[in-house]
Amino acid sequence: MPRLVLASASASRRALLTAAGLHFGVCPADIDEAAVKRTAQSEGWTPQTAALRLAGLKAETIGRVQPDALIIGSDQILVCDERWFDKPGTKPGLRTQLEQLAGRQHCLVTAVVCSVGDEVVWEHVEQPLLTMRALSQAFLDAYVEQEGDAVAGCVGGYRLEGPGIQLFEAVIGDHSAILGLPLLPLLGFLRRHGVLAA
Numbered sequence: 001m002p003r004l005v006l007a008s009a010s011a012s013r014r015a016l017l018t019a020a021g022l023h024f025g026v027c028p029a030d031i032d033e034a035a036v037k038r039t040a041q042s043e044g045w046t047p048q049t050a051a052l053r054l055a056g057l058k059a060e061t062i063g064r065v066q067p068d069a070l071i072i073g074s075d076q077i078l079v080c081d082e083r084w085f086d087k088p089g090t091k092p093g094l095r096t097q098l099e100q101l102a103g104r105q106h107c108l109v110t111a112v113v114c115s116v117g118d119e120v121v122w123e124h125v126e127q128p129l130l131t132m133r134a135l136s137q138a139f140l141d142a143y144v145e146q147e148g149d150a151v152a153g154c155v156g157g158y159r160l161e162g163p164g165i166q167l168f169e170a171v172i173g174d175h176s177a178i179l180g181l182p183l184l185p186l187l188g189f190l191r192r193h194g195v196l197a198a
Contacts, residue, residue, distance in 0.1 A: 001194055002116065003069040007062040012159075012179045013074060020183060022196075027066065029058035037077075037084065047077045047084060048125050051111035056123065059115035067117040070195060074113070074181050076091065076155045076184040080106035087155050091148035093141055093158045100165070101156075105170075108156065110177040114184055114193075122189045126182040128173025130156075135167065143167070 006013060017024055033054055040050035056110030059073030078085040080101055088094040107127050114122040135143075147164065151157050156176035160171070160178050176183035190196045 003066075004190075004195055005062060005066055005069045005071050007058040007071050007073045008180075010074075010100075010180055012161075013181045016176055016179060016181050016183050017072075020187065022190075024072075025069070027062050029061040031057045031061060033075075034086075037086075041084065046173065047079045047107075047109040048111070048127070050084075051075050051077045051109045052113060052123055052125060055111040056115070056120055059113045060118040061143050063115040063117045063119075068191065069116075070121075070190075071115045072112065072181075072186070073115070075111050076180055077104055077109045078155050079109060080104055088152050088157050090152055091144050094148050094152050096143045098132075098135060098137040098140060098143070101132045103132065105129055105131045106156075108173075110176055110180065110182055112182050114189060121193070122180055124185045124189075125179035126174055126185075128171065128177070128178045130168055130172075132167050133169040139166075142164065160162040 004022060004024040006017060006024050006026050007029040014026060016087055036054055037050060054075035055073040059071040063071045085097060088097045107129055110126045113120055142181050153158055158167055187196065191198045
């Protein structure tokens with residue numbers, strides 16, 4: 001039974017695996033995500049292909065240095081009206097992004113890849129759809145002040161498990177995928193792979 005390693009620094013992904021009762025190590029992969037996305041868009045990749053490639057690179061990178069482990073890599077790309085959004089990074093960037101998403105539906109393309117060594121052994125993509133309500137300037141002011149430091153590094157600029165739920169009028173799709181890791185398909189694979197008891 002191989003060791004399980006999460007190739008991500010995401011607190012949400014760690015929390016999901018921990019809450020599910022998994023025992024795992026954490027070893028974030030250092031890859032140039034921006035360069036991969038530039039290549040993906042210049043070569044006309046779909047967001048699904050790009051998200052899988054990013055997740056796979058994370059898993060493969062850690063798999064090369066921990067070849068005796070089963071590595072989990074995951075990534076998300078937010079797509080709204082065919083435009084790809086990145087992590088806002090700053091409070092002003094967060095506000096601008098929320099203004100662009102307000103009143104519209106977006107898709108969180110969420111990919112998970114498992115590898116042993118640098119060989120991909122399983123991959124999966126979920127595509128939750130989230131409809132953001134119209135946002136008043138007063139709400140945006142309060143939200144950015146309250147949540148900005150915590151969510152500027154999140155691709156959507158929100159934590160659905162926190163005050164970010166107030167941004168939305170409709171959410172369609174798996175909750176764990178929205179948080180960054182499609183948990184039920186992953187658990188199914190881990191049982192089939194012998195990492196978890198069937």
